[in-house]
Structure formats: C-alpha cells, structure tokens
Amino acid sequence: MARKRTIMIFLRDVRGALLISLWFMFLTFPIMVIKVNPIERTVVWRWDNMAYVGLLSFLLYLAGRQYLKYRERRLESSRRQSMEEKTKRFLRRLSENPVPAYTLMAVAGVFALSFPFVFSTYQTNIMITALMYVVLGLGLNIVVGVAGLLDLGYVAFYAVGAYSYALLNLHFGVGFWFALPIGALLGMTFGILLGFPVLRLRGDYLAIVTLGFGEIIRLILENWNEFSKGPSGISNIPRPGLFGLEMPLETAITYLYFLMIGLVLFTVFVVRRLQDSRIGRAWYALREDEIACQAMGIDKTRTKLTAFALGATWAGMAGVIFAAKTTFINPASFTFLESAIILCIVVLGGMGSIVGVILAALILILLPEYLRAFSDYRMLVFGAVLVLMMVFRPQGLIGHRRRTYTIKPDAGRSGNAA
Amino acid sequence: MQPDRPPAAPNRTLLEVRGLTMDFGGIKALDHFDLRIREGEIAALIGPNGAGKTTFFNCLTGMYAPTAGDMLFFLPGRKTVRLNGLKPNKVTEQGLARTFQNIRLFPNMTVLENVMIGRHCRTRARVLGAVFRDPRTRREEREIVRRSYEIIEKIGLADQVNEFARNLPYGAQRRLEIARALATDPVLLLLDEPAAGMNPRETRMLDELICRIRDEGLSILLIEHDMKLVMSLSDHIFVMDYGKKIAEGPPPEVRRNPQVIRAYLGEDIVHDHA
Ligand SMILES: Nc1ncnc2c1ncn2[C@@H]1O[C@H](COP(=O)(O)OP(=O)(O)OP(=O)(O)O)[C@@H](O)[C@H]1O
Ligand SMILES: [Mg+2]
Numbered sequence A: 001m002a003r004k005r006t007i008m009i010f011l012r013d014v015r016g017a018l019l020i021s022l023w024f025m026f027l028t029f030p031i032m033v034i035k036v037n038p039i040e041r042t043v044v045w046r047w048d049n050m051a052y053v054g055l056l057s058f059l060l061y062l063a064g065r066q067y068l069k070y071r072e073r074r075l076e077s078s079r080r081q082s083m084e085e086k087t088k089r090f091l092r093r094l095s096e097n098p099v100p101a102y103t104l105m106a107v108a109g110v111f112a113l114s115f116p117f118v119f120s121t122y123q124t125n126i127m128i129t130a131l132m133y134v135v136l137g138l139g140l141n142i143v144v145g146v147a148g149l150l151d152l153g154y155v156a157f158y159a160v161g162a163y164s165y166a167l168l169n170l171h172f173g174v175g176f177w178f179a180l181p182i183g184a185l186l187g188m189t190f191g192i193l194l195g196f197p198v199l200r201l202r203g204d205y206l207a208i209v210t211l212g213f214g215e216i217i218r219l220i221l222e223n224w225n226e227f228s229k230g231p232s233g234i235s236n237i238p239r240p241g242l243f244g245l246e247m248p249l250e251t252a253i254t255y256l257y258f259l260m261i262g263l264v265l266f267t268v269f270v271v272r273r274l275q276d277s278r279i280g281r282a283w284y285a286l287r288e289d290e291i292a293c294q295a296m297g298i299d300k301t302r303t304k305l306t307a308f309a310l311g312a313t314w315a316g317m318a319g320v321i322f323a324a325k326t327t328f329i330n331p332a333s334f335t336f337l338e339s340a341i342i343l344c345i346v347v348l349g350g351m352g353s354i355v356g357v358i359l360a361a362l363i364l365i366l367l368p369e370y371l372r373a374f375s376d377y378r379m380l381v382f383g384a385v386l387v388l389m390m391v392f393r394p395q396g397l398i399g400h401r402r403r404t405y406t407i408k409p410d411a412g413r414s415g416n417a418a
Numbered sequence B: 001m002q003p004d005r006p007p008a009a010p011n012r013t014l015l016e017v018r019g020l021t022m023d024f025g026g027i028k029a030l031d032h033f034d035l036r037i038r039e040g041e042i043a044a045l046i047g048p049n050g051a052g053k054t055t056f057f058n059c060l061t062g063m064y065a066p067t068a069g070d071m072l073f074f075l076p077g078r079k080t081v082r083l084n085g086l087k088p089n090k091v092t093e094q095g096l097a098r099t100f101q102n103i104r105l106f107p108n109m110t111v112l113e114n115v116m117i118g119r120h121c122r123t124r125a126r127v128l129g130a131v132f133r134d135p136r137t138r139r140e141e142r143e144i145v146r147r148s149y150e151i152i153e154k155i156g157l158a159d160q161v162n163e164f165a166r167n168l169p170y171g172a173q174r175r176l177e178i179a180r181a182l183a184t185d186p187v188l189l190l191l192d193e194p195a196a197g198m199n200p201r202e203t204r205m206l207d208e209l210i211c212r213i214r215d216e217g218l219s220i221l222l223i224e225h226d227m228k229l230v231m232s233l234s235d236h237i238f239v240m241d242y243g244k245k246i247a248e249g250p251p252p253e254v255r256r257n258p259q260v261i262r263a264y265l266g267e268d269i270v271h272d273h274a
Helices: A002-033 A047-077 A080-096 A099-118 A121-146 A155-172 A176-198 A203-223 A249-275 A278-288 A290-295 A300-326 A336-349 A354-392 B053-060 B088-094 B111-122 B127-132 B135-155 B170-182 B200-215 B227-233 B251-256 B258-263
Strands: A034-037 A042-045 B013-024 B027-038 B042-046 B068-074 B080-082 B096-098 B188-192 B219-223 B236-241 B244-249
Touching (some): A002 A034, A002 A047, A099 A249, A121 A336, A155 A176, A155 A300, A155 A336, A203 A336, A249 A278, A249 A300, A278 A290, A278 B127, A278 B135, A336 A354, B027 B219, B027 B244, B053 B219, B088 B096, B111 B135, B111 B170, B200 B219, B236 B251, B244 B258, B251 B258
Parallel strands (some): B096 B188, B188 B219
Antiparallel strands (some): B013 B027, B236 B244
16 A cells, blocks of 8 residues: 555656656757857757756656655655754864864864965956955845844845945045945945935835845936946046055055955954844844834834845945955946845855855856856756755755853853853 | 833833724724723733623723823833834834734744743844854854743743644743743733643743743733633733723722623622632
C-alpha cells in the first residue's frame, strides 16, 4: 500500500517534470533554437539545444522535488522545537567560548587591512565598490530589515548625496570632508520630507510611492540641465584629500579603501547600538504588529520616520563617497536597478542581520565581477543563485536572532549573552 | 505598582462615557452607550457575541473614532482628559492600557522584549542616546529591564524571559499580554476576554492575577464570556446588547435581571446560579 503510494507520488513528480521541461523548451525556443544568420539570410534550427534544455530542466526539477521532500521529512522528524534548542545550545557555546568567533574576526581583520597591499589597484577598486554596497545595505537594512518599511526608492537618497558633493564642489569648491556631513544631512532632510507624508501608507503603497520618488529624482537630474548638467553628468570630482596632500592615484585608492573600511566599521557600530536600544526594539515591534505597537504607546509615524531618515542619511553619505570614488557621476548611476540590488542584499543577507547583510553585499557585488570570465552567462548565474537562495533559505543567509538577557537575581542587572 | 500614585479612593469616578455611538455605515455597533468606572474597582462588560464590546474598547483606546459621545478620563490628581480624538499611543500615555481579544503579541521577540516595549511610552532615549549610550540612557535601559523583569516575575513567566513569545502556550501568551499592558504603568487596565481559550487551571491563575493587580491600586474593566469568572471577580457589571446598555449593577442584581437572562437565553448564566 505505502509502496504503491510512493510510486504514485513519484509518477506525479515525473509528470510535473515533463510539463516543466516542455514549458522551458517553449520558453527558450527563440534564443536557444532559432539562430538567424543575417549575412546569408538563413535560419539555423538548432534542435539539439532544445533537447539539452528539455533534459536539463527535467532532471533539475526532479532533483529539486526530491530534495524538498527529503528536507520536509527531516524537519518533521526533528521537530522545530529541538532545532531551536540546538541553535541555542550552539550560540551559548559560542558565547561561553568565544575563541572561534574571535579567531574568525581576527582573520577577517587582517585580510581587510592587508587587502590593498596584497592585491592590485583594480581589485582594490572592486572591493571599494563592494564596501560601498555594504554601507548601503546596512543603511537600507534599518529601513527594510529592522523597521519593515519597503523602500524601493532608496537610490534617490544615494543620488542626493552624490550630487550634493558634485555640485557643491563644482560651484563652491567644497572639499570632500566638508561635503560628507552635508551629503548626510541632505539625505536625511530628503528622507524626512518624503517620509512625512508617505509613512502613513501601508506596505504596498509605501513601496509604490518610494519607487515613484526614486524615479522622480532621477528624471529631475536627467532633465534639469541648468542644475545638474543633465545626462552628460558632472566630471572631475576630486577624490578625498588628506590635509591638501597630493597623492598618486594608487595611494589615493588605498586611502579611499581604508576610508570605506572605517565607514563600514562606523556603520556597524551605530546599527548595532541602535538595534539594541529602546528605539531599535520599537522598530522590530512595528514590523511585527503595528496596532499592538500603538496600543503600547509607540508613536507609529514618528518611529517610522526616524528609521526612514536614518536610512536616507547613510545613503547620502555613501553617495558622497561614490562621487569621490568615480570622480564622475551622471543620472544613469541611480536607476531603479540600484535600489533593487541594495534590496536584494538586505533580503539575501537576512532581514535585520548585520553579518548577513555584509556577506550578501560582498557576494552580490564580487560574484558578478569575478564571473566576468563567463561574460554571457554571469547574469544568468547571478539570477539562478538568487532564485535558489530564496527557495532553499527564504530567511536569508543569517536568520533573525534576538538578544537574550541574563537577569541577576538581586538587582536584575542585565548582561549580553547572544 | 506605582509608588507615586495617590491611594485609590473608592467612589471617585475614573472614567465616564456618555452617549457613545459608533456607526459603521448603517450598523450601530454602539448606540448611545453610557458607562462609569470608579477608582480601584473591577468592572465587567458582558453581552452576547457581536454586542459591541470590542468596538467599545477600540473607541476608548483611539483605534476607532466614535460617531458621537464623550469619553472623559478623570485622572487622580491631574486634569480631566477628553479621550475623543486622541491617537492610540496618546491614550496609552494617559494611563489606559489594553489587551486584545485575538492575541497580538510580537511573536518573534522574546518575552522580556515584549514587556520592554510596554515601557516605551514611559522612557525617553532617542537615536543619539542609543548611539552614544550616555549614562542617562544606560541607566534608563537598566531600569527598563529591571521593571520589565519584575512584572514578568509577578505574572509567573520568569522561567521563560528569553523565550520567543510565539513559543509560549496559549494561556501564557494571554498573561504576557497583560504583563505588556502593565508595563505601560496604566491607571485603568482594559482586558478583552482574557480567559478565552484557557483551561480551568489557567483561568484560576488569571482570577488570582487580576485580583492582585487590583490590590495594587489599578482599576480594571474586563470583557469576558466566562460567567463564573465575571461573577466572582467584578464589583460592577455592565450588560450590553446591540450596542445598547441593557443593565448594570453588582453581580447578584445583574444575575437576576430578567432582561439579561433573556439576552443570554441559552448561555450558561442560568446554570451558574447554582
Ligand atoms: N471595523 C468594523 N467595520 C464594520 N463593522 C464592524 C467593525 N467592527 C465591528 N463591527 C461590527 O460591530 C458589531 C459589534 O462587534 P464587536 O466586535 O464589538 O462585538 P463583541 O461584542 O466584541 O463580540 P464578541 O463577543 O464576539 O467579541 C458587529 O456586528 C461587528 O460586525
Ligand atoms: Mg469582542
């Protein structure tokens, strides 16, 4: 009886796989099968490709189904409770015996510090970009990951920061170090200005409005020639200086690299402290249940606005650094795709997890760079990785964890344990 | 609970509601509803399903804007507050805290954190304080943990402070909601069917807990279908049906009221006579 059932289920999977492979063959027909030769004006039909696509999707689907079933069975057998128990025990062990954690951190630290001296300028430049996305990811993480506000126009604040440095420098010769706080402040101002009317909206509407806002900023920058020089952008933006010191290009990039490392550390420091504070708890709670939050005396709009403005502040800062790094900016750098990538970093990393966001930013930015060798397929691989991640680990690389407190029986003092 | 509050003086009015009406486009969930709660008493609001009890709580706590009527909160030693038009968080700041009929905890936060959220409106640290952790902020944070833990101990969940709220058994979740509401330092506690879904043992614990809270000087208004609990706990009972108040008085009086018996026909109030 049971045997008959397993066979039935398997047959159903095979049927599903057949349908899937047919569908894929149909979908990929135009690109995989038809090849037009424009010179000889002939069409080459590559039917063998169709067979490969069919076979591959058939097998992949079957394998995926089997894996999912296996996972389900395993989850059932070792119930959720015990899984949680296991992670908890592991975390306790880690906090009681912090040697592996410290070793890991030390290795990462040494690697980060020696990076520009070991690797080429080209590699360092890529790393700077990746670190920039780490900062952007951590900034958006406050908004989306912690406070649960879906912001699809994050790049707008990034643009505000970049253009504020570029324009201030162009017109008034303002230097990098002076522009950095101004860019941050302007980002925050724009965040508050947009957030104030918009944060009353619920989830999906907020996403649409922020998406629109991002596009508006980009279109303004593209079309208001007198203000922003339009699509041709602004060039010759100076790199960050050090007390007016002239630096050769290589040194300047190394300097910028360390500046980014500093900013990442600063960001991690701030975000960590925020998460573990009265306001951070309120953000988490808002994400969990808005109505209960209000009933507990939390000012919904104000708390959301704080998260939104803080995220925008970090985008503004990253924007200034971006302008200084590339020395040239134009509106094309601030398309919706940028917002989407930053959002991917947050979701992939695990909403609200700092380590997760850092890992995700490094993977998402470095992977496509180093996959350049496979030029044509790199975006395909990139997409596949994203899809697989969301199927098999929807909670992100590093799942959500809460701080635990140890209460001393006498005074009820607290200490950090996780 | 609160050392700085003047002792409860019985017979002094704490909350007065006059002519409260809530019109949901044709359905009058509340129809000129009146109610008065005295300091230090346990009042109960009962009525058949759909009578408008939860709607009354929602109006009182600023979640709904009532169509007509007045809600006045007479704070001991302070100015009278009109609750109409206040946002929910402002109502809570005034000293009214509530629980929800369908539990609304923060499921992915720990027990302690859930209660700590309740302290939010009584504390002040903002972004800069959080980043710099100045002595004031640190002191405040310690105080939040201490107070929250104290409340958790009282509610009997001390063994589960670091457990996620979603992992608690049902009865414990209901008690945690009460703990969270207590953390806001309320003067009047509004409980929406706190015993719903509890087993007899849990209900007994709840009975005890509510009495203890009252003894500490809080006033309580509870909505409840468990007649045994209502009759044993309350000093005063309001009965509503179709948004109107049909009776009020001390338990024995209400129990004998023919109108109440009619509204409840088929429900267990008749049996509880025994
Ligand atoms: N937001 C709303 N919009 C429209 N009608 C509503 C709304 N909220 C409640 N009602 C209606 O108001 C009436 C009273 O509902 P309410 O939830 O207050 O009843 P209740 O006394 O709490 O009942 P129960 O004992 O089942 O909890 C019901 O007819 C309900 O359908
Ligand atoms: Mg109800």
